[in-house]
Amino acid sequence: MIVGSLAAASSSRRERRVRTAGGGGEQLTARLQSDWAGISNGNDWTQLSDGGIWDLPSTSTLSDAAIIDAPGGIGWPCEKVCKFESGDSNFFCIIGTVSLGELAVGHARNIRWLIAYYLTDANDYNHHGTGDRQATGDSNWNGYYWGPGDDEHGAADPDRWGLSWAQLGSGNPNGVGQYGLWDSSQNWPAGGPLLRVRVYQFEIQTYRVDTTTYRFHSQIHDVIVSDTVPLYTDADFLDNVNRSTSLASNTLLNWHVVANSDGLYTGNNGLNGVYGAGVHHSDVGCWAIVDDLAEGVFIGKYGNVIGEVPV
Numbered sequence: 001m002i003v004g005s006l007a008a009a010s011s012s013r014r015e016r017r018v019r020t021a022g023g024g025g026e027q028l029t030a031r032l033q034s035d036w037a038g039i040s041n042g043n044d045w046t047q048l049s050d051g052g053i054w055d056l057p058s059t060s061t062l063s064d065a066a067i068i069d070a071p072g073g074i075g076w077p078c079e080k081v082c083k084f085e086s087g088d089s090n091f092f093c094i095i096g097t098v099s100l101g102e103l104a105v106g107h108a109r110n111i112r113w114l115i116a117y118y119l120t121d122a123n124d125y126n127h128h129g130t131g132d133r134q135a136t137g138d139s140n141w142n143g144y145y146w147g148p149g150d151d152e153h154g155a156a157d158p159d160r161w162g163l164s165w166a167q168l169g170s171g172n173p174n175g176v177g178q179y180g181l182w183d184s185s186q187n188w189p190a191g192g193p194l195l196r197v198r199v200y201q202f203e204i205q206t207y208r209v210d211t212t213t214y215r216f217h218s219q220i221h222d223v224i225v226s227d228t229v230p231l232y233t234d235a236d237f238l239d240n241v242n243r244s245t246s247l248a249s250n251t252l253l254n255w256h257v258v259a260n261s262d263g264l265y266t267g268n269n270g271l272n273g274v275y276g277a278g279v280h281h282s283d284v285g286c287w288a289i290v291d292d293l294a295e296g297v298f299i300g301k302y303g304n305v306i307g308e309v310p311v
Contacts, residue, residue: 027306028299032098032264032289035308036067036080043067048082054094057134060267064092070285070311074116075199075223077302077310081116081285085278086271092281093134093267100289103208103261107292111264112203112299114223114286117161117196119147119279126150127270128166129282130202133257134265139168140256141206141216144178146188148196149272153180154187159196162188165204165218165237165247169254179216179237179247186243193232199223200231201286201302206261207295213252219298227301264289 034053041047043066048054056062064085070076084092103109113130131142146153146162153162164180180186181193194200201221208214220232234247245251255261268281286302293299303310 027308028288028290028293028304030288030290030305030307031100032096032287033305033307034287035078035285035302036082037078037309039067039080041067041069041080048094049097053097055097057093057095060092060094065094068283071116071283074197076114076116076285077223077227078114078285078308079311081114081283083283084268084281086119086268086281093265093269095134096264096289098289100262100264100291102259103206103214103291105208105210108205108207108295108297109261110203110205110288110290110293110297110299112201112286112288112290113266113284114199114201114302116199116283117145117147117194117281118283119161119281120158120196127268127272129268130264130266131166132263132265133260134267134269136166136168138257138260139166140214140258140261141168141204142166143202143204144180145268146180147272150188153182157188160188160192161194161196163194163202163220164240165216167216167253169256171254173251173253174239174241174245176239176241176245176251178240179218180240181220181232181236182238182243184238184243186238186240194220201227203298203300205293205295205298208258208261209252211258213254215250215295216253217247217296217298221301 034050047067126146128142129145131139133139144164148158164178205217219230222231237247239245288305
């Protein structure tokens with residue numbers, strides 16, 4: 001019932017017109033592309049690293065992740081995914097080994113991945129799952145995943161989870177630190193914004209304006225509904241101060257540590273009381289990083305990058 005309500009809501013939205021690269025059939029060249037295609041199932045590091053694309057920080061335990069066949073019926077377009085568990089600590093992550101280099105002035109960096117979220121524990125309030133650095137103190141941006149136990153943005157709901165993009169530079173206009181998929185009262189909308197055990201395509205773009213500022217863009221697809229028409233775009237991510245601006249306002253944001261724009265991590269960092277052996281956090285896959293697309297242009301669906309073969 002909830003899935004149906006979200007699908008209906010997405011179909012009733014105003015038509016989204018978002019520029020996507022690769023629309024003419026050409027494929028993009030990625031700085032990093034990882035989908036674990038052809039990798040055997042298991043959690044040996046030769047499997048998890050996808051040929052050396054990923055590294056395991058010393059703070060993470062190898063047994064907390066595994067390569068598995070992509071579960072059917074929820075929207076995965078790929079053969080394999082990486083399954084994350086919370087394990088015996090409150091975080092696990094993997095880090096991209098490709099040195100992307102500090103983003104240059106006048107250039108953009110796009111990062112696209114797919115995720116299905118599984119945590120059910122009501123103690124899961126929020127944690128950060130993907131960013132340019134593992135620690136928030138070192139990051140310019142990261143994605144906050146608000147779990148079923150979050151009651152700061154309306155009543156807790158066991159079937160949904162929320163998303164906000166944290167912008168961690170100091171002195172951002174009006175004190176904005178996050179842009180989230182909340183409503184004007186900073187509550188999650190009924191029946192969403194995102195559902196558990198359902199595949200979403202996330203994509204973000206950072207565009208460096210000058211030596212000290214950047215703009216941030218994002219779009220989300222409910223893959224089983226449409227991998228070409230986004231469910232959420234910049235206009236849906238409202239600020240956490242008074243919801244008077246969104247990512248579509250093209251606000252100039254301040255870098256926190258601009259040199260750290262060269263990195264990528266993903267996982268589950270800072271879980272709140274839900275960790276323990278065998279607790280399924282999420283599945284992720286279909287990673288691609290592409291530089292130098294025009295501002296506001298997105299990589300788009302899995303298959304738009306060289307090396308990607310939808311199944």
